[in-house]
Amino acid sequence: MPEKTHFINEPLKASLEAGFKYAYCTCGHADTFPYCDGTHVKKGGKPIKFTLDRPEEVLLCRCGRSKELPYCDGSHRP
Numbered sequence: 001m002p003e004k005t006h007f008i009n010e011p012l013k014a015s016l017e018a019g020f021k022y023a024y025c026t027c028g029h030a031d032t033f034p035y036c037d038g039t040h041v042k043k044g045g046k047p048i049k050f051t052l053d054r055p056e057e058v059l060l061c062r063c064g065r066s067k068e069l070p071y072c073d074g075s076h077r078p
């Protein structure tokens with residue numbers, strides 16, 4: 001049986017701040033998904049760290065299939 005993750009087929013609309021160091025969870029196990037909470041240390045994987053130059057409203061990928069991680073590229077759609 002596959003291990004349960006927080007991946008879902010719907011992006012998260014988020015208002016992100018400029019200059020803040022974000023860590024996007026790629027393992028899907030963070031309780032704070034799609035933000036990393038360090039669970040990857042036990043589960044495997046590595047977060048994507050990113051910072052914005054200006055405040056921005058973005059769509060964060062939550063299916064894990066985007067080729068533009070951490071951003072949604074529409075890959076969740078069938």
Ligand code: FES
Nearest residue numbers: 026027036039040
């Ligand atoms: S907890 Fe998933 S990448 Fe850090």
